[in-house]
Amino acid sequence: MSSVSIRNLKITFGALNVLETLNLEIAEGEFIVLLGPSGCGKSTLLNAIAGLLDITDGQIWINGRNVTWSEPHDRGIGMVFQSYALYPRLTVEGNLSFGLKMAGTPKAEIARRVADAARILQLEPLLKRQPAQLSGGQRQRVAIGRALVRDANVLLFDEPLSNLDAKLRTELRVEIKRLHKSLGSTMIFVTHDQVEALTLADRVAVMHNGVIQQFATPKEIYQRPINRFVASFVGSPQMNFLTGTIHRRDEASLFRLTDGTEIDLTGYQFRLPVEDRQPATLGIRPEQAQLQPSSNHAAPLKALFTIEEPMGPDTLLWGTVAGETFSIRISADQVAVIGEECQVHVNIAHTSLFDEAGERL
Amino acid sequence: MKQGSIRWSVYAGLTPAILIVVFAYVGTMIWTIGISFTDSRMLPVARFAGISQYVRLFGSDRWLTSLQNMVLFGVLMIGISLALGFLLAVALDQRVRAEGFLRTVILYPYAMSFIVTGLVWQWILGPTLGIQETVRGWGFENFRFDWIVQKETAIYCVVLAGIWHAAGLVMAIMLAGLRGIDQDLWKASRIDGIKPWRFYLHIVIPMLRPSFISATVLLSLGVVKLYDLVLVLTGGGPGFSSDVPAKFVMDYLFQRQNIGLATAAATTLLITVLCVLTPWLYAEYFRAERPKE
Numbered sequence: 001m002s003s004v005s006i007r008n009l010k011i012t013f014g015a016l017n018v019l020e021t022l023n024l025e026i027a028e029g030e031f032i033v034l035l036g037p038s039g040c041g042k043s044t045l046l047n048a049i050a051g052l053l054d055i056t057d058g059q060i061w062i063n064g065r066n067v068t069w070s071e072p073h074d075r076g077i078g079m080v081f082q083s084y085a086l087y088p089r090l091t092v093e094g095n096l097s098f099g100l101k102m103a104g105t106p107k108a109e110i111a112r113r114v115a116d117a118a119r120i121l122q123l124e125p126l127l128k129r130q131p132a133q134l135s136g137g138q139r140q141r142v143a144i145g146r147a148l149v150r151d152a153n154v155l156l157f158d159e160p161l162s163n164l165d166a167k168l169r170t171e172l173r174v175e176i177k178r179l180h181k182s183l184g185s186t187m188i189f190v191t192h193d194q195v196e197a198l199t200l201a202d203r204v205a206v207m208h209n210g211v212i213q214q215f216a217t218p219k220e221i222y223q224r225p226i227n228r229f230v231a232s233f234v235g236s237p238q239m240n241f242l243t244g245t246i247h248r249r250d251e252a253s254l255f256r257l258t259d260g261t262e263i264d265l266t267g268y269q270f271r272l273p274v275e276d277r278q279p280a281t282l283g284i285r286p287e288q289a290q291l292q293p294s295s296n297h298a299a300p301l302k303a304l305f306t307i308e309e310p311m312g313p314d315t316l317l318w319g320t321v322a323g324e325t326f327s328i329r330i331s332a333d334q335v336a337v338i339g340e341e342c343q344v345h346v347n348i349a350h351t352s353l354f355d356e357a358g359e360r361l
Numbered sequence: 362m363k364q365g366s367i368r369w370s371v372y373a374g375l376t377p378a379i380l381i382v383v384f385a386y387v388g389t390m391i392w393t394i395g396i397s398f399t400d401s402r403m404l405p406v407a408r409f410a411g412i413s414q415y416v417r418l419f420g421s422d423r424w425l426t427s428l429q430n431m432v433l434f435g436v437l438m439i440g441i442s443l444a445l446g447f448l449l450a451v452a453l454d455q456r457v458r459a460e461g462f463l464r465t466v467i468l469y470p471y472a473m474s475f476i477v478t479g480l481v482w483q484w485i486l487g488p489t490l491g492i493q494e495t496v497r498g499w500g501f502e503n504f505r506f507d508w509i510v511q512k513e514t515a516i517y518c519v520v521l522a523g524i525w526h527a528a529g530l531v532m533a534i535m536l537a538g539l540r541g542i543d544q545d546l547w548k549a550s551r552i553d554g555i556k557p558w559r560f561y562l563h564i565v566i567p568m569l570r571p572s573f574i575s576a577t578v579l580l581s582l583g584v585v586k587l588y589d590l591v592l593v594l595t596g597g598g599p600g601f602s603s604d605v606p607a608k609f610v611m612d613y614l615f616q617r618q619n620i621g622l623a624t625a626a627a628t629t630l631l632i633t634v635l636c637v638l639t640p641w642l643y644a645e646y647f648r649a650e651r652p653k654e
Contacts (some may be wrong), residue, residue, distance in 0.1 A: 044559045047548075050548070050552060051551075052548050052551060052552075071551070071554070072548075072551045072554070073552060073553060073554025074554075077552065078552065079548070079549070079552045081545040081548065081549060082545070083543050083545045084545075085543060085545035085546045085548065085549040087546070087549075087563075087564050088567075088568055089564075089567040089568065089570075090564075098553065098555070098563070099550075099552075099553025099554060099555060101558055102554065102555045102556070103553075103554055107407075146553070147551070147552075150552075150553070221370065257518065317504075
């Protein structure tokens with residue numbers, strides 16, 4: 001049974017179509033990340049699921065109920081905001097219990113739920129403090145606690161880690177993942193940070209211009225991006241793109257770069273049929289190109305590297321292949337060849353080919 | 362060396378301000394208090410008379426009435442202005458159309474002097490000119506609305522005009538406060554299913570505490586200074602029924618030539634204000650600073 005189901009959702013602000021016929025099926029207990037650049041409609045989608053935004057057309061189902069026109073608090077959801085949105089001048093305990101108190105929940109029940117949430121999030125020592133006396137990470141934990149006490153089985157996160165510094169972000173990310181493991185509730189998490197998306201999600205929905213580009217597991221998104229937008233948005237440093245043409249030769253095909261280098265495409269799994277002499281783009285992730293040949297299908301490319309960036313565990317080399325910017329990731333103990341032409345080897349099975357429209361071939 | 366010279370130039374720059382404060386404010390204040398202990402009448406004299414002026418002052422019905430009026434005006438005007446201003450701000454904060462226009466209209470009375478406010482309301486409330494006459498003109502011959510000429514109710518007319526004048530200012534202060542509230546808080550309250558009026562009561566009003574304090578301080582100053590509005594609107598009448606302390610002081614200083622009594626009244630007024638404001642402001646500002654730590 002799907003926990004959250006979005007059917008033909010359409011949202012317009014005036015003449016602007018923010019989301020158009022968007023469909024999304026989320027299974028019970030799944031951790032879904034909506035990933036995309038700012039303005040792609042991911043927060044709009046989340047607010048629509050929460051009921052904080054009137055939708056133009058379509059339906060939203062949560063836990064098998066059509067909640068399209070239900071009030072936010074009737075939807076069985078909890079939500080965590082980027083700015084924490086804690087009630088100031090209430091203690092942590094007050095923040096956790098305020099909504100329940102206003103809903104007329106019995107006192108004993110409130111106490112039990114607050115105690116549960118406080119235990120899960122290790123908030124017990126902070127219960128009597130005011131939000132102003134807490135650090136950013138603690139505040140966000142309280143905000144998560146406020147969503148937990150609602151006993152909702154769908155939790156929504158609107159960029160909850162964006163206001164935190166890098167160290168806290170990593171800590172809280174792990175904590176959210178642990179929380180998901182122990183609670184087993186459905187979670188929908190909005191972020192523009194691909195690391196958060198790839199580390200947290202069971203499945204990632206990459207959005208662009210109000211359209212879900214690809215909805216798949218992080219591994220699939222990373223290794224087999226469905227189009228050039230997903231390929232370039234996910235991954236840091238960005239995937240390398242080399243333009244050229246595909247040539248069919250009997251059984252095999254090969255990819256000819258602008259400088260005439262030919263790469264054997266044997267081993268590449270085509271998704272779409274290709275024609276002879278079809279212009280295309282070859283996408284290679286920096287870590288998929290190596291200085292040493294490592295497999296049978298390794299195709300050598302002539303590269304010239306000019307800049308070396310040691311990152312700690314590995315090193316990035318920046319240069320050009322066939323006149324286009326190219327970067328590779330090598331392990332830190334490898335010797336980099338800077339300033340003179342060398343060969344890099346690519347496992348063609350791990351690369352991505354895109355047609356002129358940007359679709360994966 | 363350099364530090365020292367900078368410090369001296371700072372003092373040099375501040376000297377005019379310090380001189381003005383010392384002589385024009387503190388000096389005259391002390392002089393006024395001094396005069397109140399003499400039996401000066403038309404001109405200040407230095408014959409010490411103990412507290413006889415204060416005894417006379419508190420034996421005077423007119424002074425007691427004016428003190429009562431000030432308290433009544435203060436409580437009602439500040440209370441109702443705060444409530445009304447807050448409600449107006451909340452109404453304007455609901456993304457209404459032509460908000461800028463409405464904001465200007467509501468704030469406009471504050472731009473008018475008390476003289477103009479007093480005149481306008483005198484016309485509106487005056488039985489032979491304003492509302493009563495108009496409604497009678499429509500055929501309701503027995504309609505009566507003559508608060509302004511009744512001893513018991515004249516002060517409420519002053520309160521009414523005072524609220525009309527001040528509510529817009531309170532609205533502007535409150536609206537600024539409301540705009541500073543994080544939009545996510547609204548969303549969070551909707552997810553929690555908190556009714557809007559409860560959200561306003563339990564979350565927004567406590568958050569607007571600094572705005573309420575600023576507005577109250579500003580309005581309190583107006584209460585103590587209240588003079589011109591009463592002068593124009595009711596002239597302190599009928600009789601002395603709507604008299605206020607500032608008007609009492611002015612009358613005894615410049616019309617009745619009784620400087621001793623007037624300065625005694627002014628001193629009493631000063632002490633009253635200090636007694637009320639000092640502990641409150643002290644508590645407010647020192648308590649406000651602690652949570653920030």
